Amino acid sequence: MKIVIAYSGGLDTSVMITWLIEHYRAEVIAVIVDVGQNENLAAIKKKAVKTGASKVYVIAAKKEFAENYVIPALKANAVYEHKYLLATSLSRPLIAQKIVEVARRENADAVAHGATGKGNDQVRFELTFKALAPDIKIIAPWREWEMKSREDEIAYARKRKIPIEVTPAKPYSSDANLWHISYEGGILEDPAREPDEKMFRMTVSPELAPPEARYVEIEFEKGAPVSLDGKRMPAVELINRLNKIAGANGVGRVDIVENRLVGIKSRGVYECPAATVLLAAHRELESLVLDRDTSHYKELLSQKYAELVYNGLWFTPLKESIDAFITETQKSATGSVRLKLYKGSVIIAGRKSPRSLYWEELATFGEE
Numbered sequence: 001m002k003i004v005i006a007y008s009g010g011l012d013t014s015v016m017i018t019w020l021i022e023h024y025r026a027e028v029i030a031v032i033v034d035v036g037q038n039e040n041l042a043a044i045k046k047k048a049v050k051t052g053a054s055k056v057y058v059i060a061a062k063k064e065f066a067e068n069y070v071i072p073a074l075k076a077n078a079v080y081e082h083k084y085l086l087a088t089s090l091s092r093p094l095i096a097q098k099i100v101e102v103a104r105r106e107n108a109d110a111v112a113h114g115a116t117g118k119g120n121d122q123v124r125f126e127l128t129f130k131a132l133a134p135d136i137k138i139i140a141p142w143r144e145w146e147m148k149s150r151e152d153e154i155a156y157a158r159k160r161k162i163p164i165e166v167t168p169a170k171p172y173s174s175d176a177n178l179w180h181i182s183y184e185g186g187i188l189e190d191p192a193r194e195p196d197e198k199m200f201r202m203t204v205s206p207e208l209a210p211p212e213a214r215y216v217e218i219e220f221e222k223g224a225p226v227s228l229d230g231k232r233m234p235a236v237e238l239i240n241r242l243n244k245i246a247g248a249n250g251v252g253r254v255d256i257v258e259n260r261l262v263g264i265k266s267r268g269v270y271e272c273p274a275a276t277v278l279l280a281a282h283r284e285l286e287s288l289v290l291d292r293d294t295s296h297y298k299e300l301l302s303q304k305y306a307e308l309v310y311n312g313l314w315f316t317p318l319k320e321s322i323d324a325f326i327t328e329t330q331k332s333a334t335g336s337v338r339l340k341l342y343k344g345s346v347i348i349a350g351r352k353s354p355r356s357l358y359w360e361e362l363a364t365f366g367e368e
Helices: 011-024 041-050 062-075 087-106 121-132 150-159 235-248 273-289 292-310 317-332
Strands: 002-006 027-034 055-060 110-112 137-139 173-177 180-184 214-221 224-228 253-259 265-271 335-342 345-352
Touching: 002 011, 002 087, 011 027, 011 150, 027 041, 027 087, 041 055, 055 087, 062 087, 062 224, 062 235, 062 273, 062 317, 087 110, 087 121, 087 173, 087 180, 087 292, 121 137, 214 235, 214 273, 224 235, 224 273, 235 273, 273 292, 273 335, 273 345, 292 317
Parallel strands: 002 027, 002 110, 027 055, 110 137
Antiparallel strands: 173 180, 180 265, 214 224, 214 335, 253 265, 335 345
16 A cells, blocks of 8 residues: 655654554655745655655645745635634645645555644645545544544654654644744643743744834735835745744734634634735735725625635635635735834834825815
8 A cells, every 4th residue: 555645744744654654554655845834854854764754755835835825815815713814724735735746646545644633634634635636545543543642642653763853841733834833732722821932933022022113015916915125026035034024023923712613612823924914914905906895895705715715625616716806806906015013013104006096185184
């Protein structure tokens, strides 16, 4: 049997390779998809081989992730439950698509993922697998194996000398990509507990941010960000630069108790500096260029779009239809927005557009 797995090098997928080999007597092929997680992919590849993978694919997908997933969601102003900017949700259909492509190339019998039984990712991966390869077998070890907790996984890994970074004292589950870093588990499972400051990697505490405000200007063309502080650059570079600028000013921390697709409430903490700034800027630009009825109706579709993405329904007719509407609304979304970043806050400092519907002579309180 040949199984292709989505591999991150974290606790779940590290244990998974060994378990699949033992349980299914299978050849396991690992696929690492680079969506901007900013990790040592060569070391992760080496780790996959060391734990039993017969072959490892490393797929560069940052550009595709930014242009085909992140930017469409930004154009839609998609935010789940007013807080979550969907970064993990956006990456899963792309990763699953790459898994399917490798499975076809390798003539694999099955695909597998390391998502837990309590999470949304199992649904996101599997709905994409079924949409793109309905004939292929799906294996979800967390729903099959005898291990019931991360502590069980840690014990399993130690017994088999599988190298891991997670420990019982630091059991966070973390997922990083171009658009954010997420944190779950450990003390975060108590919604009354404040996150440990040492946990954060992209943002400084607002209290420690610089005493002077940092201004940024973002230019958009048809809803897509194309320029930062007057310099044009590709989406990946713009997001990376803005992550550093906004993160250094304490911008982009989110703490949410969210309603999961599987029917439970779960507490998550996120760092999303660039996403926070770009969303604020895009909304302000739309306030200038969209008429009232279109703007109000788009708000309704933005919420539905976020739900579809969160629930793993990327490759569906409804999502594609909403995309068509969003694309139409963005024809006039060209212009620039100036923002002030100060100790964790994002303040609008100005907006302008050649397609603006704002008419000063009509809006004035003066003689006109």
